[in-house]
Amino acid sequence: MLHKMIQTHTSQVIKVGIAQLDVVKMPDTIRTSGLGSCVGVVLYDETKNIAGLVHIMLPDSSLARTETINAAKFANTGIKALIEKLKLVGVQPFRLKAKIAGGAQMFKFSSENDSMRIGPRNVEAVKRELIKNNIPLIAEDTGGNSGRTIEFNPVTCRLSIRTVNQGVKDI
């Protein structure tokens, strides 16, 4: 009987799009695809097996030239919004830890265009925001010039990273 119950609760993969965020509880996992210069930030509570993921595009909401902003798009507002959403499902912020991936430079250009260096700037901004919120950064796979697809499992707390050339690795 118990066996049957476990079988019926199959785990789902929750997908997070670009400039979006979401949270999962075990046994579900959370995933985002095709990170280039964007950064995927995973915040997790290993005691509760809950995790959140935000797929950020830009370092700071001060770059926005609009009246209303999508919080999940920026490092500063995205991480704050994710912490708030995790609080709503019962996570205490002091328990949160972080793993991050992304921030690549997909094309090499001699041009000094700032938007070409956006990957490293995103990574720096994410790290600043984590420090500001006292969230320890446990592992990262950032920079380089490859796209990444990442998936986090809140049970094992491992972040699995797939690239086209190097296959899959866990951090």
Added chain:
Amino acid sequence: MSEVQKITSLHLDVLKEIGNIGAAHAATALSSLLSRKIDMHVPKVEMVSFNDMMELAGGAETVVVGIFLRIEGDSEGSMFFILPIEQANRFIQSLINDDQFSFSDNKLSELGVSAMQEMGNILSGSYLSALSDFTGMKIYPTVPGLSVDMFGAIISTGLIEISEVSDQVIVINTSIFEEGFDNRNEVHGHFFLLPDPDSFTSIFKALGVA
């Protein structure tokens, strides 16, 4: 995003015509480069969310060959030429006379890579010079960059400028294909022209539909 809200069907037709003229010239250039018949579809001009943008070439994770350049000058924006791996292989194999060449190899032959880069140069050059002739605008493309990677990772490079202003993107999407392969969507190559939000006014002004 007030610029976008003011876009009428006349504006959309003008943007379609840009895609039409640009891609027609590029398809002709590709056809003479490869001595093969290359055809194109009617251009689509769409306003899509960033996530819908990912679906225009098979999803964020689909591995593609991507050529990217920035356009500077009277009108600014990003331009991509995206080829499915299978089709890029066919083109480059025929260009360098090496039927073993594959973009899926871990160690890419330098000759194949520079052939692809050159193809990107020629195609984007003919697309953009047609665009410049049609509009009378002075535009300066950067040297194209090449990447073989996930479509989402490649295309998001062109969404950065736009994302400061909007959560949606206007994309001029033209697809080309080798004649005889038109019913197989996976072998379509795509030109994506993504004008920066501030550039629409100058495009419409240049064409007298401001």
